Amino acid sequence: MTKHLYRTLTWPEVRERAQQRAVIVIPVAAIEQHGHHLPIDVDNVLVEHVTEEAARRSEGLILTAPMIHYGFNEHNMGFPGTISIREYVFIDFCYDVAHSFTRQGFTRIVFVNGHGSNQMLCNLAARRINNTTSALAGAVAHWALAKEAVDRLRESEFPGGMAHACEFETAMYLHIKPELVDMSKAGDRETPSRQNRFVYDDLFGSGPVHMVNRWSRISESGVEGDPRLATPEKGKAFAECAIENLVEFCRLFRSYQTPPDRDFNYHP
């Protein structure tokens, strides 16, 4: 079987896979509090499952890179367990990882992110690849790839019901590593970011005003949403949808044409 994890290749194999135009998937996550009922590695576990499983099923199309474990998390430092990387350091780090792939001849790179606050930074790192190399990079959150399944199964209120350590994340973890979830500590519903019709957060649509407060000011448990609505069956459906969509996107992405740069400026 074709190897699907980048870290298991030898260097001649890396060269061969670049030649075959494998799509590089870079999982990006965070170590942060996820309430009383989930471990601090939720973002790592979820994104690892989706990206590694997509690569395994892709028959050589996708190579999944080793994960970027830590994320941009200053807003959560009021809770124990959280590790935060400064925003500019994080963008540069993500860019350097992706850029290293382009230097080996890979031309299609996707950041698959598992932590909300990383998203805008992953977007910028991907854009910097497009602006500075001949390769193409994109960035997506794994929950955005699960949207069809969420639309079908979601019971949480909108907005705020699916945001953090919520129905979505708890269900996914229950599917992947149920032995580490303590549902007896799942607690009550909390929607701390829902301030008014301009300011709220949800994995599936945030308010028009982007304003992320320091989390310990507004949250008691660290949760945003209602984890009690989570089931392993929902988690399986979310995960399967994200995996299938990631494989399909990578297939489309590989076939993108990249016409040469043009310069329409007037040059006297």
Ligand SMILES: [Zn+2]
């Ligand atoms: Zn999370």
